[in-house]
Amino acid sequence: xxxxxxxxxxSGAAGGDEAAAARLxxxxxxxxxxxxxxxxxxxGADVGFSVQETAIGRVLLADGPGGALxxxxxxxxxxxxxRLLRRxxxxxxxxxxxxxxxxxxxxxxxEEYLAGERRTFDVAVDLALxxxxxxxxxxxxxxxxxxxxxxxxxxxxxxxRAGASRAVGAALGANPVCVxxxxxxxxxxxGALTGYAGGLDAKRRLLALEGAG
Amino acid sequence: xxxxxxxxxxxxxxxxxxxxxxALAGPLDGDDVxxxxxxxxxxxxxxxxxxxxxxxxxxxxxxxxxxxxxRARARRPVPVEEVPEAPLEGADPADGELAGADPALWAxxxxxxxxxxTALALRYVADADHATVASALGTTPGATRRLVSxxxxxxxxxxxxxxxxxxxxxxxxxRDEQQEGTGRGRRS
Numbered sequence: 253x254x255x256x257x258x259x260x261x262x263s264g265a266a267g268g269d270e271a272a273a274a275r276l277x278x279x280x281x282x283x284x285x286x287x288x289x290x291x292x293x294x295x296g297a298d299v300g301f302s303v304q305e306t307a308i309g310r311v312l313l314a315d316g317p318g319g320a321l322x323x324x325x326x327x328x329x330x331x332x333x334x335r336l337l338r339r340x341x342x343x344x345x346x347x348x349x350x351x352x353x354x355x356x357x358x359x360x361x362x363e364e365y366l367a368g369e370r371r372t373f374d375v376a377v378d379l380a381l382x383x384x385x386x387x388x389x390x391x392x393x394x395x396x397x398x399x400x401x402x403x404x405x406x407x408x409x410x411x412x413r414a415g416a417s418r419a420v421g422a423a424l425g426a427n428p429v430c431v432x433x434x435x436x437x438x439x440x441x442x443g444a445l446t447g448y449a450g451g452l453d454a455k456r457r458l459l460a461l462e463g464a465g
Numbered sequence: 466x467x468x469x470x471x472x473x474x475x476x477x478x479x480x481x482x483x484x485x486x487x488a489l490a491g492p493l494d495g496d497d498v499x500x501x502x503x504x505x506x507x508x509x510x511x512x513x514x515x516x517x518x519x520x521x522x523x524x525x526x527x528x529x530x531x532x533x534x535x536r537a538r539a540r541r542p543v544p545v546e547e548v549p550e551a552p553l554e555g556a557d558p559a560d561g562e563l564a565g566a567d568p569a570l571w572a573x574x575x576x577x578x579x580x581x582x583t584a585l586a587l588r589y590v591a592d593a594d595h596a597t598v599a600s601a602l603g604t605t606p607g608a609t610r611r612l613v614s615x616x617x618x619x620x621x622x623x624x625x626x627x628x629x630x631x632x633x634x635x636x637x638x639x640r641d642e643q644q645e646g647t648g649r650g651r652r653s
Contacts, residue, residue: 276570280590286479
């Protein structure tokens with residue numbers, strides 16, 4: 253390496269010079285402070301996210317450029333958070349910034365809901381992370397109210413695709429806006445609780461909370 | 466091949482940017498410069514030319530930001546009719562407090578010509594390669610090698626001056642010695 257060679261020569265010729273540079277490096281590194289970034293969409297932060305600990309696990313909330321919720325997704329560990337952030341960067345905008353202030357309203361509603369103090373969410377949702385088919389399925393959930401249940405087969409029939417209950421299940425499994433769009437209210441035709449992004453315990457808990465379990 | 470989420474860049478590089486900004490703008494203004502650099506980087510993200518090396522891009526943005534801040538300060542009109550309460554020249558006492566133990570070092574760094582300081586900080590504080598230093602300064606890697614070695618030599622000279630007569634040394638030395646010390650090392 254060119255640079256390495258130069259460094260060696262420099263220190264050989266004038267060790268005192270190198271020492272001064274090392275001293276600058278050490279002094280500049282003292283008590284570093286994390287920067288406060290702009291968080292508003294106006295300042296270029298198209299997506300503002302936060303990670304919340306909730307009664308049903310760790311959830312990543314993300315507010316999109318238009319001020320609508322683009323993600324409410326289970327993120328049990330840092331790797332899951334990173335995967336979600338990469339998806340947001342790819343599908344919405346790479347200008348993704350941590351911005352708890354922007355997700356605070358929905359975080360508060362989520363907490364109220366999980367405490368049994370709220371039945372509906374008053375928040376605009378943007379399904380930017382969903383495919384057109386997933387969107388069509390998820391939009392059907394608007395008709396499944398608090399405490400109600402439906403089945404994959406029934407949703408498939410409502411969509412005019414009676415045989416597509418598996419595809420409907422997969423679309424629900426990819427729900428980017430969990431809890432707020434209540435995919436937990438959809439169960440198998442047998443009544444059994446099948447998969448849930450947040451785990452079956454979380455699904456059971458949500459249904460019990462709503463008095464439907 | 467899409468650009469990574471900006472938050473991951475922050476997570477990975479904020480220390481490097483903060484350290485560089487401190488080296489460029491001093492312990493007092495460094496955090497401000499870092500903050501501005503992040504705001505500018507966010508507004509320009511992802512850069513039009515692509516993002517092969519995010520760290521190098523952030524370092525260049527930071528060094529340009531420091532230069533802009535420095536120029537804005539220099540252009541700011543000084544109200545000559547008002548008598549300043551504190552001497553304009555000489556070390557800012559708050560600098561010493563923030564810098565902790567090394568006010569002489571910061572005085573020496575401030576005394577460097579700006580391009581030398583930028584080249585030195587990028588190369589030795591941020592470990593940038595000469596291609597990155599060159600792109601930050603709008604020059605060639607050959608020229609930046611020269612700038613860096615001049616800066617190293619100058620820094621050592623300035624340090625010798627400021628350490629011989631440390632600023633803010635108070636009553637440790639005699640009155641004459643102290644006054645000489647506030648001469649900001651322009652004697653050599």
